[in-house]
Amino acid sequence: MADIRQVEALASDPDWWRGAVIYQIYPRSFQDANGDGIGDLLGIVERMPYIASLGVDAIWISPFFTSPMKDFGYDVSDYCDVDPMFGSLADFDVLVETAHALGLRVMIDLVLSHTSDQHPWFAESRASRDNPKADWYVWADPKPDGTPPNNWLSIFGGSGWHWDARREQYYLHNFLTSQPDLNFHCEAVQDALLDVARFWLGRGVDGFRLDTINFYTHDAQLRDNPPLPPEERNATIAPSVNPYNHQMHLYSKNQPENLEFLAKFRAVMEEFDSIAAVGEVGDAQRGLEILGDYTTGDQGVHMCYAFEFLAKDKLTAARVAEVLGKVAEVAADGWACWAFSNHDVMRHVTRWGLTPAAQRALVTLIVSLRGSVCLYQGEELGLTEADVALEDLQDPYGIEFWPEYKGRDGCRTPMVWQTDNLHGGFSKVRPWLPVSTDHLHHSVDAQEAMPEALLHHYRRAIAFRKAQPALAKGALEDLSVQGDVLRFRRVYNGVEVFFALNMSEAPGLTDLPAGRWLHIGAELNSAGAGPDGRVHLGPWQPAIAIKA
The missing domain is CATH 2.60.40.1180 (Golgi alpha-mannosidase II)
Structure with missing residues (x-):
């Protein structure tokens, strides 16, 4: 347990986020406490002492809100409640209390750019063109020939527009058709989302990870995106087989009005003590520039991460220097949050083909960079990308593009706590995704007993960063x-x-x-x-x- 001085410090350091090490939890796959094969909030509570033992400053929990789970929680149908598969609001309160008692801050993943098509807001919006929420989503008439209003594409494949027979209009969806985009040009939408933030801040959260932060606002004129020259295409945001890479997304995202909303969001955070937010910047061409725009000064979010170190590009000295040099050029007064792995990309041990020595070296590198750090559950164990069979696949992204792209399930398989358990100590029943047999020998229990294991190197690296303020904040x-x-x-x-x-x-x-x-x-x-x-x-x- 943290001593009382550490717990008291949680409320007294508004600058805690600068140089913080944040541990990302994918709740479906962290720990199953109720025996249904799916991780839950009380499972996180059960494993909280382990997280604290790593020496991290905060946890980021991927979405646990009420959802039909078409995109595993990134399609929210109620922003202010917990999906029953994860527990209850009372369980969340226990989680926050437990984390704070251990000296850990709690950041939650807010998905504000879109909702589920089962959200009551959308049900009302699609009912007619003149109801009170008629303009809460991005609706547009078809072209005279009945085709979509412009050429915008969905990251999950195909047109970014879906026809709705109720209104005889198209609605915008940057992701699944079941994830309609909210209309940030509507002030009432912004106000409702700011109230969501206040709700969770009132329950004691210490900050937010903001999903797809640069997707919030669209071009009000619905202008076509220009084509992207083949030599400028890359698979940082979408796999190479996805036509999404063929456009410069000039009008479907990255709009200047985003900054106006972020200023309002920052003002809400300032109503509470020591709150911080990290934004996910999803852009293959201008990610670092947007990072700079969104984190410079005190009107945006505190920190952002782009995808430069989440890409397939081999991590060489020249590549790291190129990225850091670009940050110094376009975001000198901003603040980056670095990650090598997360729930959306192939685990970096596999992506870069890392040897054990390279794994250790890259941990040492990331804790030495200017910026904050996000670690993804299991990377401290050296977990590789799991090979999930087609019949076990859950991710709609992978199902759509199989076999050229197998989706995100390989980085989302359950955490391995024990070697001598069929399901790695994650659950007593068959999990929602199979536990990789290759992962079992990398379990927490196995590595705790090995002084030279990668897990202990992570602890040493995090402790070293904390002992050298120049590494955290310099x-x-x-x-x-x-x-x-x-x-x-x-x-x-x-x-x-x-x-x-x-x-x-x-x-x-x-x-x-x-x-x-x-x-x-x-x-x-x-x-x-x-x-x-x-x-x-x-x-x-x-x-x-x-x-x-």
Whole structure:
């Protein structure tokens, strides 16, 4: 348990988010407490001491709201209640109380850009063209030939418009047809969503992860998106087989009015103590620029993450330097939140083909970057992407594009707590997705008993970041690359920390900056200077030093 000073500090540090380490929980797959094969809120409560043992600052819980689960909770039918499969509002209150007692903050995943088509708001909106909520969603007449009003596409494939016979109009859906987009040009919609935020803040949450934050507002004129030249296409946001990649999404998202709503949302957060929000920026071309726009100053959200380090691109020293250099250019006054894995992308151990040494090195890297950090459940165990058979597939995205793209189920399989259990200690019955047999030997219980296991390296890396405020909150300076070695300094309140990482399987070599430097980070396999004054790096070995 956290001591009383740590618990009291939760309410007294409005800057807690800057440099925080946040642990993402996908509730369906974390722990099943009631024996139905699906994770739930009380399961999270049961495992909360484990999360606290990692040393993280906060948890982010993916959606648990009432939902028909067509997109597993990202299609909300009641923003202010818990879906019965996850528990109740009383269970959520227990979760918050337990987390706070352990010194953990609680962030919840708000999906504001769209709802389920089973939400009462949509039921009323689609009933007629003149009811009180008629303009709460994005409705448009067809073209004279009956086709959709423009060329906007859905991330889940096909047109972004779906015909509704009740109104004889199309409605916009950036995702599934069962996820109609809310109309942020309607003030009443904004007010209703701000009240949702107030509801959860009133229940004690410490912040939000805002899903698809750049999708909120659409172009009111419904102008066609221009084509994207083939050489500029990438699969960062959607798989390469998806025609969504063929457009520059100039009008269907990323509208300037988003900033006006975010200012209102920030004002609501300021009504409460020490609240923070992290936004998900889904854009393959301008993600970092939008990150800068949305996090600079005090009118937007506190931090955002883009998809640069969630992409398939091999993570080399040059690539990391390119991304960090771009952030310095377009978001120097903003704040990034870095992640290598989450519930929407292939786990990074598989995506990048990482060796055990590389896995450790990249944890050390991410806790040394300027920005905050999101860790996804199971990555501290080194879990690979699970191979889910077609007959077990649940994700509509994967079902649509199988076999070229197998969807997101492979990163959403249940957490493995025990090796000697058929379902990895997640549930006593068959889970909603099968537990990967390859994961069982990476279980929490197995790694707790192994001092050199990856799990303990994660704990050491997080503790090291907390012990060096320059890593959590400092500026990043003198970014450079020497061959396969990434180099930079972190500077905070007169303290300077030098960081280098050999991002290759071959030995590397680097020099310390001018001045007197003391070797630190031995517990993270950090290399010190040799007799020749230079730092000789093994494959995937870091060098960390503090200026004397």
